[in-house]
Amino acid sequence: MSFIEIDNVWQEYGHHVVLERLSLNIAEGEFCTLVGASGCGKSTFLRLMLGQERPSRGRILLAGKALPGEPDPGRGVVFQRYSVFPHLNALDNVAIGLELPRAPVLGRLFGAKKRAAREEARQLLEKVGLGHNLDQYPAQLSGGMQQRLAIAQAFIMRPRVLLLDEPFGALDPGIRKDMHALLLTLWQETGLTVFMVTHDLAEGFNLGTRLLVFDKTRNDPQAPNAYGARVTYDIPLNADRQVARARIADIAALQPD
Numbered sequence: 001m002s003f004i005e006i007d008n009v010w011q012e013y014g015h016h017v018v019l020e021r022l023s024l025n026i027a028e029g030e031f032c033t034l035v036g037a038s039g040c041g042k043s044t045f046l047r048l049m050l051g052q053e054r055p056s057r058g059r060i061l062l063a064g065k066a067l068p069g070e071p072d073p074g075r076g077v078v079f080q081r082y083s084v085f086p087h088l089n090a091l092d093n094v095a096i097g098l099e100l101p102r103a104p105v106l107g108r109l110f111g112a113k114k115r116a117a118r119e120e121a122r123q124l125l126e127k128v129g130l131g132h133n134l135d136q137y138p139a140q141l142s143g144g145m146q147q148r149l150a151i152a153q154a155f156i157m158r159p160r161v162l163l164l165d166e167p168f169g170a171l172d173p174g175i176r177k178d179m180h181a182l183l184l185t186l187w188q189e190t191g192l193t194v195f196m197v198t199h200d201l202a203e204g205f206n207l208g209t210r211l212l213v214f215d216k217t218r219n220d221p222q223a224p225n226a227y228g229a230r231v232t233y234d235i236p237l238n239a240d241r242q243v244a245r246a247r248i249a250d251i252a253a254l255q256p257d
C-alpha cells in the first residue's frame with residue numbers, strides 16, 4: 001500500500017475538464033516537484049490534495065483511507081505569497097497554529113501551555129533564521145523572510161504532507177538558494193512528504209526526488225476545454241538524497257525520545 005494513492009482522478013468545472021485520468025502512487029517521504037504550463041491544473045491538483053475540493057471522479061487515499069473532506073493540520077500549505085496573517089507578529093503567526101486547535105473552547109491557551117507553544121514557535125523561528133524578528137509584523141519583513149515565516153507556520157503543525165504552490169516564485173535567485181537549503185534540511189529531518197509546484201524547471205530537478213510533468217495529451221482546437229491535463233512524465237531524481245533521508249530516518253528511529 002502506498003502512502004498516497006491517486007486513483008483515476010478527474011477534476012471538471014462544468015464542461016471544463018482540468019485534470020483527467022490521474023493515477024499515482026506516492027511513497028511516504030517523497031519530494032515531488034510539479035511542473036507544467038500555466039493553467040494546466042497544478043494548483044487544482046494541490047487543492048485536491050489539501051481536501052479543499054473533492055475530485056469530480058476517482059479517489060485519493062492517504063495511508064489507505066479516503067482523504068478527509070476538508071483541510072486538516074496533517075496537510076500544511078505554503079502559497080507563493082501572503083499566506084501569513086498580516087495583523088500578527090512573527091511569533092504569534094507561528095504560535096497560533098499550536099494555540100488554536102489545542103484550545104477549542106476558549107480560543108487561546110493560557111499559562112504553561114501557552115508558554116510551551118510560544119517556546120516551540122520561537123525555536124522554529126530561530127531555525128528558519130528569524131530568531132531576531134519575533135516581534136515584527138509581516139509588512140516589516142522582506143519577501144524571503146515572509147516565506148520563511150510561512151514555512152515555519154506550516155512546519156509547527158508537523159504535517160505529514162506539505163503542499164507548496166510556487167513558494168519561492170517571488171524571491172530573487174540568491175534568496176531562493178537559501179530557501180532550498182532550508183526546505184531540504186527540514187524535509188530531511190521530518191520525513192515529510194512534499195508536493196511542490198514550480199515554474200522553474202531547474203528548481204524542480206534539483207530539489208525533488210520525483211518530477212511530475214503535467215500536460216494535455218489530447219487537444220481539440222474546437223473545444224479547448226474538452227480534455228484535461230495528465231501526468232505525462234514521472235521522473236525519479238536524486239536517488240542519493242532519498243537514500244540519505246531514509247538513513248536519517250533510521251538513525252532517528254534508533255534514538256530514545
Ligand SMILES: Nc1ncnc2c1ncn2[C@@H]1O[C@H](COP(=O)(O)OP(=O)(O)OP(=O)(O)O)[C@@H](O)[C@H]1O
Pocket residue numbers: 013016018036037038039040041042043044045
Ligand atoms: N473553481 C474553479 N472553477 C472553474 N474553473 C477553475 C476553478 N479552479 C480552476 N479553474 C480552472 O482550471 C484551470 C487550471 O487552473 P490552475 O490554477 O490549477 O492552473 P495552474 O497549473 O496552477 O496554473 P498557474 O501555473 O498559472 O498557476 C484554469 O483554466 C482555471 O481557470
Ligand SMILES: [Mg+2]
Pocket residue numbers: 042043044165
Ligand atoms: Mg497555480
